[in-house]
Amino acid sequence: MAKVLVVTSGKGGVGKTTSTAAMGAALAQAGQKVVVIDFDVGLRNLDLVMGAERRVVFDLINVVQGVAKLPQALIRDKRLENLWLLPASQTKDKEALTEEGVGRIIEELRGTCDWVLCDSPAGIERGAMLAMRFADEAIIVTNPEVSSVRDSDRIIGMLDSKTVRAEKGERVEKHVLIARYDPARAARGEMITIDDILEILATPLLGIIPESQDVLRASNIGSPVTINSPASVAARAYADATKRLLGEKVPMMVPHERKGLINLLLGRRAA
């Protein structure tokens, strides 16, 4: 029985799609059978980040409307054989997304894989609501900025009230993933601190992903960072977060600024 996990945030540009791709790939690398679904109808991105944009034939809306069967629309990843993508439609109207149709797809996937990752669009409209509607767990992606934190708080409130689980009186297990954490700015006190974020959101921390060129590079070449440069700090942070999602105890690493060789030499000379 698959776990349905929504990756959401409220605010746009915080790293939902990047995180969905990276963690979907990391779960697949850990041997889990994973399907990632792009719910951003009209503004699909996950196919690009996953490098599957040239293989899209059918999409989520086609399956919802019964034009295509689910297995026809699922795109298997070329690098990881137990990772699939269900892309969003770029042309259709997002009103075509129905709760009944999404529910049917999720139900079908629950029986066939281990994890269903729903990449939520930004905002709190229909797409975002349907992405979280059937979730068992949620990752709330937050940047260390007040606007992002407040939007996350709003989304957490909705996870606690608008999901099927919440309506049945059950809980959606929630995790905060802090993305685009800039150690240099944090050192200068220019960002809201991790403690403050967690105090405001009152939700357990899943991981801290540093702002990284590796992530941007990976997105541009259509390969999740956990596949493209698994040794990078960001990829390791995603891998750790994934392990925590699977129930492993991994100590939390707060990214810190790495001193360049020159600084190090200067530091030694001064000492």
Added chain:
Amino acid sequence: MDSSVGPTRQLLRLRGRSYVAFVFAPVVPIVGWLEEVDATLARSPNFFVGKPIVLDLSAVDLSQSAISHLIKSIEQRNIRVLGLEGVDHVHVDAGMPPLLTGGRPCALQPAEPQPPKRETKPQETSLLLDSPVRSGQSVIFTEGDVTVLGSVGSGAEIVAGGSIHVYGALRGRAMAGVNGNSSARIYCQKIEAELIAIDGYYQTAEELDGSLRSKPAQARLEGKIMRVTPLN
């Protein structure tokens, strides 16, 4: 040094209270009147159960022994006499019920059969929230106090008819005493509120004293002025 303590004297407290009692006013002939009473008892034997009566003798002129006989006759019918009225105190002896004065007439509704009491829950007068109130959520409870075990997020809103208690940070809006209750207050462990209001008088975050920020505080109304003071 005086270490002895005298026995404390209990103060005797007297309180006034008024009750409603049935008043019997016998008329002559007394025998005929007693037959009326018997007739009433025959129709509804339990009519006087649990209903002590006051005997109003102003319409008749009876001697002390006649009064004593009348009281006995009434008590034989299982009607208890609570007191006497309308008779000179010289006719009242120690064995008789006391003389009452100052009675006022009142309309007595015939006891209607009470509709069976419906099991109604007592109206809730306070609302307890066990989890944080998140941004965008609005809690409206006009019946009384709202208590939040957790924080009230920025962009969240609490509206209460009574006071608001936040065991956490208050970052959103809190409106207390919305039904015109100017004695309502707002308490929180950390004040970072966007807006606080009591009975329509409000203060925004900008007007809040900066030295109070992030500290435990309470807000209350003093006339038309809102006072926000540190708690403890």
